[in-house]
Amino acid sequence: MNDMTPPTREERVEKLKGLGCSRKRVEDVRFTHGKGNYVDDIKLPGMLHGDFVRSPYAHARVKSIDASAALALKGVVAVLTAKDLEPLNLHWMPTLAGDKQMVLADGKVLFQGQEVAFVLAEDRYIAADAAELVEVEYEELPVVTDPFKALEPDAVELREDLHGQDSGVHGKRRHHNHIFLWEAGHKEATEQAISSAEVVAEEMVYYHRTHPCPLETCGSVASMDKVNGKLTVYGTFQAPHVVRTVASLLSGIEEHNIRVVSPDIGGGFGNKVGVYPGYVCSIVASIVTGRPVKWVEDRMENLMATAFARDYWMKGRISATKDGRITGLSCHVTADHGAFDACADPTKFPAGFFHIMTGSYDIPVAHVGVDGVYTNKAPGGVAYRCSFRVTEAAYFIERMIEVLAIELGMDAAELRAKNFIRKEQFPYHSALGWEYDSGDYHTAWEKALKAVDYEGLRREQAERVEAFRRGETRKLLGIGLTHFTEIVGAGPVKNCDILGMGMFDSCEIRIHPTGSAIARLGTISQGQGHATTFAQILASEIGLSADSITIEEGDTDTAPYGLGTYGSRSTPVAGAATAMAGRKIRAKAQMIAAYLLEVHDGDLEWDVDRFVVKGAPERFKTMKEIAYAAYNQAIPGVEPGLEAVSYYDPPNMTYPFGAYVCVMEIDVDTGTHEIRQFYALDDCGTRINPMIIEGQVHGGLTEALAIAMGQEIAYDEIGNVKTGTLMDFFLPTAWETPNYTTDFTETPSPHHPIGAKGVGESPNVGGVPAFSNAVHDAFRAFGLRQVHMPHDQWRIWKTAHDLGLHG
Amino acid sequence: MSRMHITLTVNGEERELLAEPRELLIHVLREKLGLTGPHIGCDTSHCGACTVEMNGRSVKACTVFAAQADGAEITTIEGLGSPDGLHVLQQAFREHHGLQCGFCTPGMITRAHRLLQENPDPTEEEVRFGMAGNLCRCTGYQNIVKAILAAAEEMNTVKEAAE
Known part of the structure; x- marks a missing residue:
């Protein structure tokens, strides 16, 4: 080494493949070879297959269940019903939202597709055959699928198990189908601002029910080793450590005797945050039979029974001065939660972070009230590629801005710019109680409008409208604008917990003697590329190449406890823990280097991959040399080894933002659309891996397009x-x-150790209003204010028809 | 249920097995032959995660009975590339970030492999149309399309150099 030219500082930085580098993903070799290991790939000796008998009715009493024909089929081992689970107190389970949910139908069913019985058989074909043979006698009950009708005085009572309970975990229930009313902001002040305003716009904005639908459905393989008393559960879990704790609390098995493993996960998008009856049944069935039990749902089961998203009816009012200065915002939400309140939100926030609904705007006063309602629909309410209810909030405010622009007769881009929170106002305290960490909205907005030639587009649109009116074209042009602000990275433990478990996250690092490392985290990748990006964070912190750092997640026996991956929290929380643990490593390394170089540790400074004696750059110890010494040299007063762990409780959440423009052609006669251009500018703070960020944006935008x-x-x-x-x-x-065009500005988070904010969900949060606003904007000249999503071909045709555009 | 004796050539290797007449090829590949590269993502043959090549055509292995595949030549993702080296398509998917969670990837690459044999020099539009039977929830397709076009170009360059 000494006889060669030493690498320059730039070469050393490049070799690390640290922050800011578009490092190729380490996951890809096994995935492109078909060597991923997903839950349905797991095959254990003697494994049984479970399948559900599901309700064909949305609301019915279960009069009887006769499993005799199923049990007579060769290869069927057992059929479990609520009666079998009741002695174990597992016929119901707690939900993440503080409600409870039937694991198997206990006397009645409350939604179509609800789990009624669990059939166990030697293979999946026999299990499916047997499920068909279970005879269930139902007595149909009146069904309510409309949350407004569910709250009428004479509506049928859905949750008879809660009969007479006039309060729940989130406060007072004012009706037998009411779950909670949750409020934030100042109601009276908001009413006053709106009632005294020069201009008020009012609209009902509906964000329809949808589903995350990852390509891999949910499933689990449970294996109870009765000899050792150990339960191992493999499953599609976005929060494996929480699953272990919940499994322990429910089963009574001590937590050290439970190992939960999330193997490779084929996409999550929120669908795999919830705890489902299938997981519980596979575990119980393995405990009962002593054999491993696999349960993997099919697509229909996935869409019908596990974790829907959205279903928010948002009645809004926004007020402004005549020249477009916003003075107040009010929203009342009727939230359809389905049959059980199984939303995945931090405990104190039954409507998630919906009160980020003032968005990117400096609105002096606001109020929101959310009524949660039971209906005969599947439970869920998960955050589908967004932080808790943030996409609902972003859609709401970005629609209200458009409606206000119509009311004011003003350009919607100008109205936004006029009301943005200004750069110098950060940290910004919103009317609904958040402290926005950092932002520079005007710069992002101007960059976006310039990139698409906004004024040119408006001119073209005006010409198109004229041509349409002259009968020269049947296509309209829509320009969909959005400036969104997210709130992600839950969260400070003082106000964010799930089932009482604080939402910190963690990283544990072990440096090996030869200067490579393994780091384990409390999160779990579902495609985000953690094994690639967390190694990059660490490489920049500790000066070892990312290629020499293994990242592991998802095995509760080896990884430190963490709350998992959802709500874009991996980078803001576990990424911060990774940086902090790396800094602990570096602090110890500094002491070792000081001993080796025979200087005071204060005389050393860190330089990329080494400690250098200040003023004597030729005297240094690289991290690789230090690692070897840490294990092999007796250093007075310093323990051998080089390891660190960090549990990071973030002081605040992070607030990524972005400016999106969608240009859409709409054929008024067929209702078809064509996306002519989509420009997405994201600001996610410090950028760890630009290639992965771009991939996340493409994917999130496509999910937004779908929704x-x-x-x-x-x-x-x-x-x-x-x-x-x-x-x-x-x-x-x-x-x-x-195809999408991506762009960025970079406004680091001031409280995150490396300034990163998280990006995975931004494109979905900002994308949905951008697409929807484009549809609305195309028809603005013809008097359209608000239509409900999804804007499928029929609905667009209907909109054109109702506006009289078909002659 | 009586079982049928089936012989298949999978990734160049002859395999014999017994299967029920109703048994799907995807289950036989995954559970009897241990080839878990092809995945199951739906039950209506829309998603394409189970795509394999059968007698020189792309098929969705969830829509083929194992019995129909008796005597067939089948290539799965495991038949492309080797532990020592990635196939050009596998390399292109990695290079252009054409995958995230990896669940659709085996079907996606297997389909792209066949597409490029049918049309070695496709336009972007032809790639998008030819891949429309394979769903991806993560990538938004842009980088998948880029990867396939790049792989086509590289395969053509290699072919021209050889000629």
Whole structure:
């Protein structure tokens, strides 16, 4: 080494593959070879297969269950019903929202597809056959799928188990189908601002029910080793450590005797945060039979029974001065939670972080009230590629801004710019109680408008309207604008917990003697590329190449406790823990280097991958040399080894933001659309891996496209799911999906150790209003104010028709 | 249920097995032959996660009975590339970030492999149309399309150099 030219500082930085580098993903070799290991790939000796008997009715009493024909089938081992689970007190389970949910139907069913019995058989074909043979006698009850009707005085009582209980975990219940009323802000002051305003716009904005629908459905393999008393559960868990704690509390098995493993996960998007009856049944069945039990749902089960998202009816009022200065914002939400309140939100926030609804705007006063309601629909209410209810909030404010612009007769881009929180106002305290960490909205906005030639687009649009009126074209042009602000990275333990477990996260690092390392985290990747990016954070902190650092997650026996991956919290929380643990490593390394170089540790400074004696750059010890010494040299007063762990409780959440513009052509006669251009500027603070950020943005935008333009979980009036397969539930293909242009500004978070904010969910949060606003904007000249999503071909045609555009 | 004796050539290797007449090829591949690269993502043959090549055509292995595949030549993702080296397509997917969670990837690459044999020099539009039977929830397709076009170019360059 000494006889070669030493690498320059730039070369050493490059070799680390640390922050800011578009490092290729380490996960990809095994995935492209088909060597991923997903839950359905797990096959244990003697493994049984479980399958559910599900309710065809949305609301019915279960009069009897006769499993005799099923049990007579060769290869069937058992059929479990609520009666079998009751002695274990597992026929119901707690939900993440503080409600309870039937594991198997206890006397009645409350939604179509609800789990009624669990069949156990030697293979999946026999289990499916046997499920068909279980005879269930039902007595139909009146069905309510409309949350407004559910709150009428004479509506049928859905949750008879809660009969007479006039308060729940989130306060007073004012009706037998009411779950909670949650409020934030100042009601009277807001009313006063609105009632005395020069201009008020009022609108009902509905964000329809949809589903995260990851390509891999949910499933688990439970294996109870009765000899050792150890339970191992493999499953599609976005929060494996929480699953272990919940499994321990429910089963009575001590936590050290439970190992939960999230193997590779085929996409999560919030669907795999919840705890589902299938997980519980596979565990119970393994405990009962002493054999491993696999449960993997099919697509129809996934769409019908596990974790819907959204379903928020948002009645809004926004007020302003005549020249467009916003003076107040009010919202009342009727939130359809389905049959059980199984939302995945921090305990203190039954409507999640919906009160980020003032968005990117400096609004002096605001109020929100959310009524949670039971209906005969599947439980859920998960954050589908967003932080808790943030996408609902972003959609609401970005629609209200558009409606206000119409009311004011003002350009919607100008109205936004006029009301943005200004750069110098950060940290900004919002009217609904948040402290926005950092932002520079005007710069992002101007960059976005310039990039798309906004004024040129408006001119073109005006010309198009004229041409349409002259009968020269049947296509309209929509310009969909959005400036969103997210709140992610839950969260400070003082106000964010799930089932009482504080929402910190963790990283544990072990440096090996030869200067490579392993780091384990409390999170779990579902495609975000953690094994690639967390190694980059660490490489920049400790000066070892990312290629020499293994990242592991998802095994509760080895990884430190953490709350998991959802709500874009991995980088803000576990990423911060990684940096902090890296800094502990470096602090110890500094002491070792001081001993080796025979100087005071204060005489050393860190330089990329080494400690250098100040003023004597030729005297240094690299991290690699230090690691070797840490294990192999007796250093007075210093323990051998080089390890560190950090549990990070963030002081605040992070507030990523972005400016999106969607340019859409709409054919008024067919209702079809074409995305001509989509420009997405994201500011996620410090950028760890630009390639991965861009990939996250492409993916999130495509999910937003799906939601805005066609994807829906729809029910008929008797509670039948009308969109239970991929035939009816829209997932865009390569054919329907446009190319996107991505861009960025970089405003670091002041409280995060490396300034990163999280990006995975931004494109979904900002994308949905951008697509929807484009549809609305195309028809603005013809008097359209508000139509409900999804904007599928029929609905767009209907909008054009109702506006009289078909002559 | 009586079982049928089935012989398949999978990734160049002859395999014999017994399967029920109703048994799907995807289950036989995954559970009897241990080839867990192809995945199951739906039950209506929309998602394409189970795509394999059968007698020189792309098929969704969830829509083929194992019995229909008796005597067939089948290639799965495990038949492309080797532990020592990635196939050009596998390398291109990695290079262009054409995958995230990896669940659709085996079907996606297997389909792209066949597409490029049918049309070695496709336009972007032809790639998008030819891949429309394979769903991805993570990438938004842009980088998948980029990867396939780049792989086509590289395969053509190699072919021209050889000629």
